[in-house]
Each structure stands twice: as C-alpha cells, then as structure tokens.
Amino acid sequence: RKEVEQDPGPFNVPEGATVAFNCTYSNSASQSFFWYRQDCRKEPKLLMSVYSSGNEDGRFTAQLNRASQYISLLIRDSKLSDSATYLCVVNRGDSSYKLIFGSGTRLLVRP
Amino acid sequence: GAGVSQSPSNKVTEKGKDVELRCDPISGHTALYWYRQSLGQGLEFLIYFQGNSAPDKSGLPSDRFSAERTGGSVSTLTIQRTQQEDSAVYLCATSAGINEQYFGPGTRLTVT
Numbered sequence: 001r002k003e004v005e006q007d008p009g010p011f012n013v014p015e016g017a018t019v020a021f022n023c024t025y026s027n028s029a030s031q032s033f034f035w036y037r038q039d040c041r042k043e044p045k046l047l048m049s050v051y052s053s054g055n056e057d058g059r060f061t062a063q064l065n066r067a068s069q070y071i072s073l074l075i076r077d078s079k080l081s082d083s084a085t086y087l088c089v090v091n092r093g094d095s096s097y098k099l100i101f102g103s104g105t106r107l108l109v110r111p
Numbered sequence: 112g113a114g115v116s117q118s119p120s121n122k123v124t125e126k127g128k129d130v131e132l133r134c135d136p137i138s139g140h141t142a143l144y145w146y147r148q149s150l151g152q153g154l155e156f157l158i159y160f161q162g163n164s165a166p167d168k169s170g171l172p173s174d175r176f177s178a179e180r181t182g183g184s185v186s187t188l189t190i191q192r193t194q195q196e197d198s199a200v201y202l203c204a205t206s207a208g209i210n211e212q213y214f215g216p217g218t219r220l221t222v223t
Contacts, residue, residue, distance in 0.1 A: 034211055043202055043214035044154070087154075096159065096167060097142045097209050103153035 001026055004102035006088050012108045017078045021086055021105045024070045029093025033064055035073050036087040038104065044087055047073075078109045113137065115215035117203050123221045124193055132188045132218045134203030143186050144212060145178060146202045154202070160186060193222045 006023045013019050025033075033050035048055065050062040050071055061074040071088055088102040116135045124130050136143050145157040156170040160180045171177070175193075180186040190197055200219050204212035 032209060032211075043217050045214070046211045049211060091209060097161065097206060098144075098156070098159055098167065099212055101146075101154045 002102075003027060003100045004088055004090055006102040006105045008103060008105060010106040010108050012110060013078055014110055015078055015080060017109075018074065018076045019078055019107065020072055020074045021088075021107075022070055022072050023088030023102055023105075024068075025088075025090045025100075026069070027090070027093050027100075028066075028069060030090040031093055032091040032099075033062075033071050034089040034099070035060075035062055035071075036089055036101070038085045038087055040084075044101070047086070075107075078107075080109050080111065083107055083109045115203055115205050115213055117201075117215035117218050119218055120216065121219045121221075123223060126195060126222055127192055129189065129191045130193055130220065132190075132201050132203075132220070134186045134188070134205075134215060136184060136186070136203075136205035137207075137213060140205035140207050140213075141183065142206045142208065142212075143180060144204045144206075145186070145188050146204065147199045148202060148217075149199045157188070157201075190220075193220075195222050198222045 004025050035047040036044040037047045038044040050064050054063045059076045063072045085104040085106045087104045092098045118133045143160040146154045158178050159167045162183045175191045178188045200217040202217045204214045206212045
C-alpha cells in the first residue's frame with residue numbers, strides 16, 4: 001500500500017464548478033499535511049498547509065480527518081488557471097523531516 | 112527573498128559521462144532534499160540532508176549516484192557513468208525544519 005494515495009484523475013470540470021479531491025495516508029503518526037500544486041513541466045509549489053480544524057484560503061478549503069486518515073481539498077468557482085496537478089503531501093511522523101508526496105490528481109478546467 | 116536555485120537548468124550529456132547538478136538553498140534552511148521526476152510520473156525521493164549530513168540516502172537508485180552538501184548550504188548531486196534511464200527532471204527542495212518544502216526549478220537531464 002502506498003503511503004499517500006490519490007485518485008490520478010483527470011477531473012474535467014467547467015469554469016465556475018466546485019471540485020473536490022481526497023487523499024488517504026497510511027501513517028497514523030503523520031503530523032503535518034499540505035497540498036501542493038504542480039503545473040506542467042514546472043516544480044511543485046505549496047498551495048496550502050492543512051490544519052486539524054480545517055482552513056480556507058480564498059476559493060480553496062482544506063480539511064483533515066485524522067480518524068479516517070484522509071485529507072481533502074475543495075476548489076470553488078474553478079478558474080481556467082486552476083488547471084494543474086494537485087499533490088497531497090504528509091510528513092513521516094518520525095524524527096526525519098521527510099515529506100511523502102502523493103502522485104497527484106490532475107485537474108482540467110474547461111471554458 | 113531569493114528562492115531555491117538550481118543549475119544548470121538543462122543538461123544534455125552522452126551515455127557514460129558524469130554529470131554534476133547543483134542546488135543553492137534558501138538562506139537558513141537546514142534541510143535539503145533531492146527528488147527525481149520522470150515525465151508524467153510522481154516525485155521520487157533520492158536523498159535528504161540535515162546540515163551537512165545525510166541521514167537518509169535510501170532513495171539513491173544505484174552507487175552511480177552520490178550527493179554532498181558543504182557549509183550547510185550548497186549541495187551537489189553527482190551521477191557517474193550516466194545511463195539513458197537517468198533522464199529526468201532533478202528537483203531540489205529545502206525546508207526550515209519540519210515545515211513545508213520549497214522547490215527549485217529543477218534540472219532537466221537528457222542522456223543521449
């Protein structure tokens with residue numbers, strides 16, 4: 001079983017739609033959680049951290065469910081510029097600083 | 112402030128040659144990571160530095176790969192006797208402890 005699992009997609013949605021991605025992680029000791037965005041042929045960039053109480057940044061909302069070990073990302077009012085691959089990321093939960101990156105969910109927003 | 116920088120941005124080399132890839136971290140970031148990403152694939156962890164030491168080298172694919180970090184700053188990833196399967200984008204990331212990582216733009220390596 002992969003340490004971080006994501007649906008690879010692609011999710012193909014029209015502009016203005018609301019779309020949600022889920023991610024599951026296997027290590028119950030993980031303490032830090034993030035969503036990264038990666039555009040085609042570019043490096044991953046931090047989109048947002050995920051806090052236990054859930055957090056929102058503009059059109060983006062992240063939720064964490066520790067009991068079920070999953071993380072979600074909700075994008076409201078999708079823009080064409082949201083088209084990218086979204087990476088779910090968790091830390092190892094040990095003394096290392098390593099982060100484990102999911103393989104990503106691809107989002108395509110069409111006009 | 113300045114982000115993570117990597118050089119060269121592109122490298123084309125002949126099979127069997129050695130290559131060196133460089134990463135300049137964000138100032139003050141003690142942790143440094145190397146990843147590899149093949150076209151259409153996810154990130155593959157290679158090695159992690161804390162200061163100048165590498166507590167985790169588990170992702171290095173073979174003994175042709177090595178990395179060092181000096182002065183707690185610049186890191187170099189060396190690939191000896193390159194093979195075609197080494198072609199990928201090599202990404203460096205740095206972090207200030209157990210927080211989020213920031214990536215450089217990567218080095219696109221093509222082995223012909």
